[in-house]
Amino acid sequence: MKKKKKYNMLWGNLLFLGPSTLVFLAVVVIPFAISIIYSFSNWNGISNEIKFVGLNNFNNIFSGKAKFLDAFWFTLRITAVSVLLINLLGILLAVALTARLPLRNPFRAAFYLPQTMGGLILGFIWQFIFIAGFPAIGDKLNLGFFTQQWLGTEKTAFAALVIVNVWQNAGYVMVIMIAALSGISSELIESAKVDGSRPLNTFLRIKLPLCVPYITVSLFWTISSALKMFETNVSLTKGGPYGSTTSMALNIYNDAFANNKYGLATAEALVFFVIILAITSVQLYMSKRKESQIL
Amino acid sequence: MKRTKGRLTMLCVSLAGVLALTACGGQANEGQNSQTGSSESAKTKTIYIYQNKIEIDKALKKTAEAYTALHPDIQFSIESVSDNFSTGLKTKLASGELPDVFTVLGNQDLKLWQSQLEDLTDQPWTKDMIPLAKEGITGDDGKVYGLPVSVEGYGYVYNKKLFQQAGISKVPVTLTELKQDVESLKSAGIQPLVGAYMDWYQAGNFLVNMGIARQKDPLAFIKGLYDGTATFVGNEIFKEVADFIQYDFANGKNGLSTNFNNQTTQLVNGEIAMTLGGNWLQPTIDNGNASLETGLMPLPVNDNPEENDKLYAGVSGYWAINKDSNVKKEVKDFFNWLVTTPEGQTHMTKDMQLIPGFSSFSADNETIGDLGADLSRYLKEGKVYGSYNSYYPDGVAQAFGEAVQRFVAGQVDKDGFLQELQNEWDRLAE
Numbered sequence: 001m002k003k004k005k006k007y008n009m010l011w012g013n014l015l016f017l018g019p020s021t022l023v024f025l026a027v028v029v030i031p032f033a034i035s036i037i038y039s040f041s042n043w044n045g046i047s048n049e050i051k052f053v054g055l056n057n058f059n060n061i062f063s064g065k066a067k068f069l070d071a072f073w074f075t076l077r078i079t080a081v082s083v084l085l086i087n088l089l090g091i092l093l094a095v096a097l098t099a100r101l102p103l104r105n106p107f108r109a110a111f112y113l114p115q116t117m118g119g120l121i122l123g124f125i126w127q128f129i130f131i132a133g134f135p136a137i138g139d140k141l142n143l144g145f146f147t148q149q150w151l152g153t154e155k156t157a158f159a160a161l162v163i164v165n166v167w168q169n170a171g172y173v174m175v176i177m178i179a180a181l182s183g184i185s186s187e188l189i190e191s192a193k194v195d196g197s198r199p200l201n202t203f204l205r206i207k208l209p210l211c212v213p214y215i216t217v218s219l220f221w222t223i224s225s226a227l228k229m230f231e232t233n234v235s236l237t238k239g240g241p242y243g244s245t246t247s248m249a250l251n252i253y254n255d256a257f258a259n260n261k262y263g264l265a266t267a268e269a270l271v272f273f274v275i276i277l278a279i280t281s282v283q284l285y286m287s288k289r290k291e292s293q294i295l
Numbered sequence: 296m297k298r299t300k301g302r303l304t305m306l307c308v309s310l311a312g313v314l315a316l317t318a319c320g321g322q323a324n325e326g327q328n329s330q331t332g333s334s335e336s337a338k339t340k341t342i343y344i345y346q347n348k349i350e351i352d353k354a355l356k357k358t359a360e361a362y363t364a365l366h367p368d369i370q371f372s373i374e375s376v377s378d379n380f381s382t383g384l385k386t387k388l389a390s391g392e393l394p395d396v397f398t399v400l401g402n403q404d405l406k407l408w409q410s411q412l413e414d415l416t417d418q419p420w421t422k423d424m425i426p427l428a429k430e431g432i433t434g435d436d437g438k439v440y441g442l443p444v445s446v447e448g449y450g451y452v453y454n455k456k457l458f459q460q461a462g463i464s465k466v467p468v469t470l471t472e473l474k475q476d477v478e479s480l481k482s483a484g485i486q487p488l489v490g491a492y493m494d495w496y497q498a499g500n501f502l503v504n505m506g507i508a509r510q511k512d513p514l515a516f517i518k519g520l521y522d523g524t525a526t527f528v529g530n531e532i533f534k535e536v537a538d539f540i541q542y543d544f545a546n547g548k549n550g551l552s553t554n555f556n557n558q559t560t561q562l563v564n565g566e567i568a569m570t571l572g573g574n575w576l577q578p579t580i581d582n583g584n585a586s587l588e589t590g591l592m593p594l595p596v597n598d599n600p601e602e603n604d605k606l607y608a609g610v611s612g613y614w615a616i617n618k619d620s621n622v623k624k625e626v627k628d629f630f631n632w633l634v635t636t637p638e639g640q641t642h643m644t645k646d647m648q649l650i651p652g653f654s655s656f657s658a659d660n661e662t663i664g665d666l667g668a669d670l671s672r673y674l675k676e677g678k679v680y681g682s683y684n685s686y687y688p689d690g691v692a693q694a695f696g697e698a699v700q701r702f703v704a705g706q707v708d709k710d711g712f713l714q715e716l717q718n719e720w721d722r723l724a725e
Contacts, residue, residue, distance in 0.1 A: 045385055046407055046688075065722065117548030131552055151493060152551030153704070240493060240549050242700035257382040259723060260407065267300075 029243040045262035057267035058220040067243070068268050071251035072275070074244070078158065082165040086222050087215070089166060090173025095203070097174070098181045107176070109140040119168065123235025126164045129153065130236075154244040159238050161245060164232055169225065173218045180214035181207060209294045216287040225281055227276050248272050340622050341370040342629065344395035347380040347386070347612060348444065350578045354646040361642065362629060369625055395620040398612040399430030399441050402685035405613075412440045413616040413623055420634045420653065428652030431685060432613045441613030442630050443652030446677060448591070448608030448670040449501055449573030455588040457485050457568040458569045463537070466592040470539070473595050476544055480568050489567045490543055490559040492550035492703055495696025497571055498540075500684045501607070503695040504593060504597040504718065506536040506609055508680035515684045520720055526648060527716040537702065537709045539596040543571070544703040551704060563587060577664040591669035609682025610652050650674070687720075694719035 039057055043050045060066040097108050114122065130150040138146030150156045184207055192202050208215075230249040233239065239246035239254070246254070252272060256265035346355070352375035360372035376383055380398065387393055388411070389594065399408050405579045415421065421429070428443035458476075461483040480487040491497050509532050510516040517526025527533050544550050547590060547632040559576065563583035573591070580587055595603035616626050633639035640656045643649050650658040650667055660668050666679045671678055684692055702712040 043409065046388065047410055058701050124632065128552075131554065131557060135549075136642055149552035152549065238494070240697070240700060242697040242706065252688070254693070256380075257385060261690075270582060 004192065012249050023083070033104040034268045035269065037098060038263055039270050040267075042261075043263045045256060045261040046260070053263070057252045057264045058271070060264060061268055061271055066255070067246070067266060068248070068271065069253060070250045071246045074246060075227060076230070078165075078245075078247070079223060081161050082226050083207075083219070085162065085166045085174055086226075087218055088167045089170040090218065091177050093170060093174040094177030094181055096143075098178055099141075109173070111174055115169075115171045116166045119231030119233045122164060122168055125234045126160070127236050128234075130160055135187060151237055152241055153254070154241060157245050161232065161236060165226065165229070169222060173222065176214050176218050177211065180211040183189055191235070192275045212291050212294055216284070218289060219287060220280060224276060224280050228277065240251060248275075319561060339368050339370050340625055341372055342396065342622050342626055343394045344371060344396040344614075345372045345398070346373070346375055346396070346444075347398045348379055348575075349375045349377040350575060351375070351649070354642070354648070355654065357646055358633070358639075358642040359387070361638075362632065363578035365632075366628075369629070371403060378399055378674040382650060383404045393617045393619070395622050396614050396626055397446070397615050397617070399432070399615040400612055402442075402687050403687065403689060404487065404685060405432060405434060405440060407689070408686075409434050409440065409616065410616060411619075413618040414438045415440060415442070415616065415619075415627075415630075418627065419631065420655070422464040423634075423653045423655040426654055426680070427608075427656050431610055432615075436460055440633065443610045444612050444649075445610070445649035446608055446652050446670075446674065446681075447573055447575055447611040447650070448606045448673070449571065450591045450606045451569040452562060452572035452666060453569045453592050454565055454567070454590050455590055456561070457565065461485055461568070466590065468593055468595055468600045469598040470595045470603070471598050474542075480673060484566045485547060486561075487569060488543055488547040489561055489570050490547045490550045490702055491553050491555050491560055491571070492544060492547075493552055493557075493698065494556045495693050496555070497696075499692040499694070499696025501571055501605060502536070502543075502699055503692075504542050504683055505596065506530070506605060506679075507683045509536070509602070510598075513683055514686070515707040517683060521724060526719070527713045528710070528715065533713055535596045537712055539594065540699060541703065541709075552634040559583075561591075572666075574650065574663070574666040574670045577666045580666075581664060582665075587663050591666045591673075605678045605680050606670060607682055608670065608679040646713065672677050690723050691720060694723060 004026050040051075040052050040054060041050045042053045044058070057066075061068045064070075066161065093111055097104055097111075101107070134146040134150060136146075141276070148156060187277045188206065189202060190258050192206055197205070220224045228249055230248045230253070234253075235244065237245045241283045248268075252265050252268045253267060308423070318542070319427065324583060344355070344359075352373070355375070356371070356373050359373060362371055364373065369375065374394075382402075384397055393411065397414070399405055405412075416479050418436075418439075422437075424443060425446075428446070429439065431442040432443065434438055456481070458466075461476070461480045463476050463479060467476050472543045477487040485653060506527075507516060510530075511603040516525050520527075521669060547553075558570055558572075559579055560583075562570050562572070562576070563580055565584070565587060569592075569725075571594075576589075580589060593606060595606050597603065616623055620626065633651060633653070634651070642653075643651055644656070645662045647664050650663060650666060650671060658671050665670065687695075695716060698707075698712060698715040701707050702709075707715060
């Protein structure tokens with residue numbers, strides 16, 4: 001009897017997990033394995049000849065010959081700046097929009113809206129704003145800040161990418177944090193009030209610590225998406241001026257499709273994968289520890 | 296036991312569902328893909344063309360319709376993409392949907408794709424190809440792999456009316472003359488130049504090509520770059536070209552935040568007197584501001600009129616046939632019709648406004664517009680430099696473009712710029 005049950009379990013498992021495992025194998029595991037093989041070759045992506053070159057591709061990456069390190073450094077910087085700003089702004093918006101404001105819901109929708117648009121389109125729209133919109137405003141109001149060549153210099157192009165990233169993603173963090181803030185029991189807040197805690201103190205000492213699990217999620221999501229930045233990069237700056245805003249993903253794309261160095265690109269993609277894995281695991285580990293300390 | 300059977304059925308159903316999903320995905324593409332399309336009905340065959348000249352898209356579709364009217368059993372599916380053309384093509388190859396006809400750029404690009412292409416050497420029109428057109432699409436094995444779409448040339452596109460307003464009666468053919476004209480344009484309150492330095496494309500392809508094309512023997516120079524006997528560093532011709540690039544940038548406006556769209560808009564609106572461009576701009580000008588009178592003029596880098604009164608020209612691309620296509624014969628017939636019959640030729644020259652890479656028929660001066668007419672005149676007089684981008688290692692044009700951006704932004708000086716060209720070449724050539 002027991003044996004029969006086990007037999008049935010097998011069918012049940014196969015039924016529910018079989019198809020998804022098959023799909024997972026076909027679209028994740030096998031391509032991943034193949035890309036590991038390609039990363040040791042000098043394949044150009046098209047021809048039938050594939051020559052294996054050992055660790056050559058990885059050598060080129062770590063010796064700085066392949067420009068991957070430049071892209072890595074740029075990506076780290078922009079991730080640091082935009083993750084900080086996205087989360088700060090997201091939390092601020094959430095705090096503001098959980099207060100009893102008129103038109104609260106339309107505002108929530110408005111701030112969330114950029115998130116629903118594709119990054120590619122956002123990039124093109126903002127490219128127009130930076131090239132034509134800002135100078136027009138600057139000319140009318142005589143403000144030098146607006147008339148500068150936003151996408152033409154290294155620093156302002158960096159700033160432009162940060163602006164678009166923050167504008168696009170702050171709404172998402174806001175939604176998560178609104179959920180967090182409205183989940184806090186009102187009794188707790190009231191008793192704090194009775195005890196004489198001021199609003200700022202209540203926020204920093206009670207609300208924020210209770211939101212830490214949500215902050216973990218927001219951080220994880222913003223960090224991994226900033227590290228993988230691609231569409232906005234491609235459509236807003238194309239990595240320019242002079243390649244100074246090339247993210248890791250864009251660099252891989254260029255090597256694979258423009259430079260026809262498919263082998264090198266897959267090697268870079270592997271390194272890219274390991275970097276993201278490392279950074280996000282460290283972040284998850286640290287914020288989980290923080291959570292267990294507080295809660 | 297009954298329960299097991301029930302589960303088994305469910306498993307089958309869910310698997311069938313997955314299969315049905317994938318099958319649907321396959322079917323969606325059938326409209327584009329002749330390989331599956333032709334199996335649907337034996338009579339009509341569809342030729343799938345994927346090409347990179349977005350500006351001839353409409354005219355090409357019209358031509359295809361005319362051909363379908365003559366041959367009702369041939370249908371066309373035409374897709375024109377300019378940005379990311381080659382990425383799209385590689386994706387199509389990877390998914391097993393390589394088009395029947397697609398654009399190949401010649402030389403390096405030919406080497407890349409040669410193993411997928413049909414040999415066209417025995418086609419009747421290959422003997423009529425002009426040498427400039429033939430050398431780019433002839434493989435190392437001496438076979439011809441494509442049909443030249445168009446000869447294209449570039450220089451400064453200038454606005455004739457603004458030149459008149461500034462009192463300029465003839466186009467400059469030396470650097471000194473150019474500088475004088477720029478000054479008189481400025482004093483007339485006209486923006487003399489604008490360059491699209493935000494995109495790497497023009498800088499990397501057109502500006503750097505000037506240096507290579509002006510070498511005594513450009514092909515030998517490129518060969519020297521590959522085997523290490525020639526270098527950009529300290530090359531006198533490249534120094535002149537670098538000075539010219541700097542001059543062009545300095546007299547433009549906001550170059551590093553001007554992209555191609557921006558540049559074209561300013562030209563079409565008559566806001567600028569000169570800008571880097573070529574005869575491919577004609578359809579855009581005709582659509583945007585038909586009354587705009589433009590011309591194509593040289594890019595002088597020194598004061599020797601003979602060296603400078605020239606444009607730069609090359610074949611912009613070739614249509615090649617996928618050797619595994621099911622409609623190879625039909626495509627060959629179509630190509631024959633296009634370039635050997637008067638009707639097809641008219642479509643090439645009048646509708647698509649192309650300058651043919653064939654000696655058997657020539658461009659129609661009335662329809663190719665001002666820019667094409669100027670280019671055609673320079674071609675006839677033999678006053679052209681070649682276009683050598685297609686000989687570069689893959690990715691070099693973009694790297695060159697970024698080097699030019701760094702140079703005009705003042706990040707590197709002239710020597711540093713030439714060194715950078717060299718470094719990028721070496722990095723990508725291996």
